[in-house]
Every structure is written in structure tokens, then in C-alpha cells.
Amino acid sequence: MEIIHEPRVYLVSRQTLDRDAIDQFLDQYGMSWETDTEVGGEQLVEASGRVCYMSFGKGRKTNSEYIGNLISMKHGSVLEHASWEFVIAGVSRSFSHELVRHRAGWAYSQLSQRYVDESVANFVEPQIIAEDERLHQIWQRSVEASHQAYRELAEGLMEKVAARQNGAGTKTHQRKLSREAARSVLPNATETMIFCSANARALRHFFELRGSEGAEAEIRRVAIKLLRLMQDEAPTLFGDYEIITLEDGSEVTQTQFQKV
Ligand SMILES: Cc1cc2nc3c(=O)[nH]c(=O)nc-3n(C[C@H](O)[C@H](O)[C@H](O)COP(=O)(O)OP(=O)(O)OC[C@H]3O[C@@H](n4cnc5c(N)ncnc54)[C@H](O)[C@@H]3O)c2cc1C
Secondary structure (H helix, E strand, C coil): CCEECCCEEEEEEECCCCHHHHHHHHHCCCCCCCCCCCCHHHHHHHHHHHHHHCCCCCCCCCHHHHHHHHHHCCCHHHHHHCEEEEEEEEEEHHHHHHHCCCCCCEEEEECCCCCCCCCCCCEECCHHHHCCHHHHHHHHHHHHHHHHHHHHHHHHHHHHHHHHHCCCCCHHHHHHHHHHHHHHHCCCCEEEEEEEEEEHHHHHHHHHHHCCCCCCHHHHHHHHHHHHHHHHHCHHHHCCCEEEECCCCCEEEECCCCCC
16 A cells, blocks of 8 residues: 555646648638747637637737737636646545536546455545654554455455355456445545546636635645646646745645636
8 A cells, every 4th residue: 555645647638729720711711820829729719719800810919918818808718619638646535526526617537446446555645644643643544444444345245246146247247346335435535546628717717716725735736736737838828827835835826817
């Protein structure tokens, strides 16, 4: 069993804009468009926004000016055209329970505890417990006891299910029936991994809610990591967020453009 203290966030996929197709479309209307960004998500948001007023080649010149105006005017629906995929690992089931409350603009695929054996599992320890030896000992004892109970239950349940089915049913089905019942004793600290898709508007909403001081510590750390990734990836869409370090050393996000 490994004890985990640091969430991991991977940006695994990004969109691109087909410039040839856009140019063909614009050609029909005697228009052309140059943009100063190479980032697919930023191009997509600018191109989709410019369709609204057919403002290609007109008005605000830079991608930063264009997107900055969309954000300040709260034209958030245009931001939904750009999306990315992430894998988040080294996080707990309590984290994922909070994450999946974000519905609009998100899609999820999470590790199944019915199909995947948790006999060898890792556990995520909250920082505030890890930094205190006495509390850490209590936490570790509790996690180990739950994990041991899981292993014993999974084994006992396999025998029970197999006997009840009396030769019928596949091993896969028997394991699923056993694990789905045995997992009821696994703690919230059990590590999970989750593949997510999210669009720019949904991400901004997530950064605001989960990067705030009121947010739970683990999801806040993920929000800050994800924000840093996205500020590198698409600065014109996420550059307005500041990351501020609080007195306790933890970080929060802040922007003047909330809920676009
Ligand atoms: C600090 C903190 C504490 C929390 N505590 C609790 C708690 O104790 N218990 C609890 O249950 N949850 C709690 N939550 C979760 C919270 O209630 C939300 O479920 C979560 O933050 C997702 O927010 P959302 O619904 O705005 O996001 P999304 O589901 O992504 O929705 C984004 C936005 O789309 C719009 N929208 C989405 N769906 C609909 C709809 N069906 N109808 C109309 N508009 C819609 C809304 O404007 C919404 O804000 C907490 C969240 C935070 C940040």
C-alpha cells in the first residue's frame, strides 16, 4: 500500500482548428482572417465568436483582445467550443465525489471499483493529517484495517457467490458481485483515477468554485494545478486568474471576471 500526498494532473488531448476549412468558408464571403495565436482552443473561441457578427478581419486585432472582450462581456457560451481532456490520478474517492458534481461541460470516465481489484490499492492522506505524527498513526491504522477487511470480504464473497451460482455464471461476473459488496468498507481515502473532458467555460467555473478559500483542500490543490496547466496552454482564456498564497501556505485563485 502506498500513501499518496500529491495529486497528478495530465493534459492528454487538445483540439485544433482546421484553418483550410475556415479559409474556404470565408472565401465564399470574400473575407479572410489572421490570428496571432497558435493555440487550437484560443483559435476556436475566436473563430466561433467572429461568426456571430462576421467580424473576420475587422475590429479587435489580437486574440487576447478578442477573448478578453468576450470574457468581460460575459459571452461565456462561445467559450464552450474549446475543450480539453485530462487524466487526474493520485486523488481520493472523496475528491472524485466532489469533482463529478460539476455537470455542465464536463464528461467523466472513472476507475471502476466493481471491475478493478482493490486488494492492492493506494490511499490519499490529507496534508493536515500527514504533518502530525500522532494523527498520521491513527489514520494509517484505520486505512490498513479497512483495507484488510476489504481483502477478507472479497475472498469470502467470492466463495459465497461461486457456491450460490453452483457452476453457473462467469468468473468475471462473480468477481464483480464480490467486489461491489466488499468495496463498501473501503475508505474515502482510496485512490482513484478519472479521465475528464471539460470546455473552457466549465473549467473557469471550476477554478472559481474549487480554487476558492472555502473549497476542500484536495480539490483546491487539483484546481490550482489544473489552472497552472491551462494558463500555460491557453493564456488568453485563463490568464486573468491570479494565484494567491495564503498565510497557511495554501493557494487560492481569484479573478475579476466571475461566472462568464
Ligand atoms: C465550497 C463548496 C462547498 C460545497 N458544499 C456542498 C455540500 O455541502 N453539499 C452538496 O451537495 N454540494 C456541495 N457543493 C457542491 C455544489 O453545490 C455544486 O454541486 C458544485 O459546486 C457544482 O456547481 P454547479 O452546479 O454550479 O456546476 P455545474 O453542474 O457544472 O453547473 C454549472 C452552471 O450551469 C448551470 N446549471 C447546471 N445545471 C443546471 C440545471 N439543471 N438547471 C439550471 N442551471 C443549471 C448553473 O448556472 C451552474 O452554476 C459545494 C461546493 C463548494 C464549492
